[in-house]
Amino acid sequence: MKAVLGHQTQQQVVFVGPFGVGKTTALRAISDIPVVSTEVASSEIGQLGMTDKSTTTVGFDYGEWAFSDGDRVGLFGVPGQERFHAMWDAVLPQSSAVVLWLFGDRANALADCRFWLEALAARNAVARLAVALTRLPDDVPDRVLAPFRELIARYHPLAPLITADPRDQTSVVQATLIALATPYMSAAATTP
Amino acid sequence: MKVWVSARQAPATDGFLHALGQLAGDCAVLERAAEATLWVVDGVDGKPDASLRTLYEQATPRPAVAYLGRWMSDLPHPAWAFFKAPLTDPKLISLWLHSANVQPGSRADAGLGTEPWRWQPMRLSAWPNLARFRRDLHVITACAQLLRAPTLYSDLIARGAQRDAIDALLADAWAAGLLQLLPVPAAAGVAAAPATAKPAESPTENARRGLVSRLLARFSLR
Numbered sequence: 001m002k003a004v005l006g007h008q009t010q011q012q013v014v015f016v017g018p019f020g021v022g023k024t025t026a027l028r029a030i031s032d033i034p035v036v037s038t039e040v041a042s043s044e045i046g047q048l049g050m051t052d053k054s055t056t057t058v059g060f061d062y063g064e065w066a067f068s069d070g071d072r073v074g075l076f077g078v079p080g081q082e083r084f085h086a087m088w089d090a091v092l093p094q095s096s097a098v099v100l101w102l103f104g105d106r107a108n109a110l111a112d113c114r115f116w117l118e119a120l121a122a123r124n125a126v127a128r129l130a131v132a133l134t135r136l137p138d139d140v141p142d143r144v145l146a147p148f149r150e151l152i153a154r155y156h157p158l159a160p161l162i163t164a165d166p167r168d169q170t171s172v173v174q175a176t177l178i179a180l181a182t183p184y185m186s187a188a189a190t191t192p
Numbered sequence: 193m194k195v196w197v198s199a200r201q202a203p204a205t206d207g208f209l210h211a212l213g214q215l216a217g218d219c220a221v222l223e224r225a226a227e228a229t230l231w232v233v234d235g236v237d238g239k240p241d242a243s244l245r246t247l248y249e250q251a252t253p254r255p256a257v258a259y260l261g262r263w264m265s266d267l268p269h270p271a272w273a274f275f276k277a278p279l280t281d282p283k284l285i286s287l288w289l290h291s292a293n294v295q296p297g298s299r300a301d302a303g304l305g306t307e308p309w310r311w312q313p314m315r316l317s318a319w320p321n322l323a324r325f326r327r328d329l330h331v332i333t334a335c336a337q338l339l340r341a342p343t344l345y346s347d348l349i350a351r352g353a354q355r356d357a358i359d360a361l362l363a364d365a366w367a368a369g370l371l372q373l374l375p376v377p378a379a380a381g382v383a384a385a386p387a388t389a390k391p392a393e394s395p396t397e398n399a400r401r402g403l404v405s406r407l408l409a410r411f412s413l414r
Binding site: 010011065067073096097128138139140142145149153157158159160161162163164169170171173174176177178180181182183184 | 323339404
């Protein structure tokens, strides 16, 4: 932990999203260093019927991009459960980009999306946001994405929405790049 | 595109054809002027032969003619478009082609392509789903530019994205209703939009853009 707190990265990229969506996996796919993880066995996993997952993040995950000139970019994965919102308050305000990972194949995906957007808007973090829907094919029809697009536009008219796979490096890099490249809008302009 | 050039080896002509190819795809340079739909007449090293003017006036239909020269007063025919050599802004070719009153049918005959976004300024109303474009991460910066301001096709190509990827992206965005085409007069604003018209960006925004460039250099698959 000392290594994380003892230095300052100039920029930070933050992954947020619900429990089990793949934030830690995404971080591992792109980090230059071994990801510092605070995962523990979770009793909630069995209740949610997740058979391919046995742990959850309780603090935050940390990785880095390191450049040849010495610059470093901090990569944070913050826990999904509401009881960890203090962690959000510590990390989100300084972020250069935020990727919100959501389950695209769940019946309550849209309600989930609204919940997370509200939480991000409360922390002025929608201005540099990309929303990544997992577990959907790349060629998903636009009509499937349209309700999400409409909802997200209420918080940030230009916020990007893509389908992505947290296990795939190119997919994660693309989601992060899109969040970084999206035209900035001030907090005033993005309040729903 | 069927093109005839008056001076094949001239540097100004080479530059013009390169920009034209970037914009409209492969150009077939023909031997016979009468068979071409576009002429590139090089006047940098002296005025072209007077018979060229006669040939032009007898042509049916008349070709679109780009005259490359140093001074506009040297323009041999009032219907020809003057391009000051060397051409420094490929946008001018795009604007000229659009304003040359070429019907879409004859554009297709000439192999010029009929996609409306090739000839007009455009912008995106929202991000398309870029999942299908992971092979070319430069498409991301093209989208960001199209979200920020009206942009010409030639500008997108100049930013480093692959033409095929840009074509597919624009076709997708058009089909999804996310691509807005703007009237050509707005293009004058686009072309003329100088850096001074842009609001100053915060250091934070500059840093974000800088990071995008670094990540593109690192992760680009090309």
